[in-house]
Amino acid sequence: MTDLSKYYIFFDGDCGFCNQWVQWILEKDKKDEFLFSALQSDFGQQFLKERGLEQKQFNTLYLWKPDSYYLVKSEAVLKIAKILGGTCGFLAKLNIFPRFFSDQIYDLVAKNRKQISPETCRLPTEQERHKFIEKGS
Secondary structure: OOOOOOEEEEEOOOOHHHHHHHHHHHHHOOOOOEEEEEOOOHHHHHHHHHOOOOOOOOOOOEEEEOOOEEEEHHHHHHHHHHHHOHHHHHHHHOOOOOHHHHHHHHHHHHHHHHHHOOOOOOOOOHHHHOOEOOOOO
């Protein structure tokens, strides 16, 4: 069962770069706004299938607010920053680039993400594990 009050972040669970960003968001998420799911998980695959999205390529970040919307790529990154607030929110407001340009930068990083980051990831703490969803309901 989905929590309508949370924002869901879908990410490539096999990517060290993506996992580093998830860890960073976990640290900054002081208001407990986010839940996370790897795109490869049952829940992630269900999300993709229900929207007719690619189910084998995992180079896109999705931000989903149940019963409201889902955002992709740079738009999702900027919304996450805005939700986190503080310095992150301020930086999101400074974005002056049109979406097509921001998405081109996003795509360039996504294409090279596995080369920019270590393959090992920090495991979530016991307190953080409840924020990760693997199975759909």
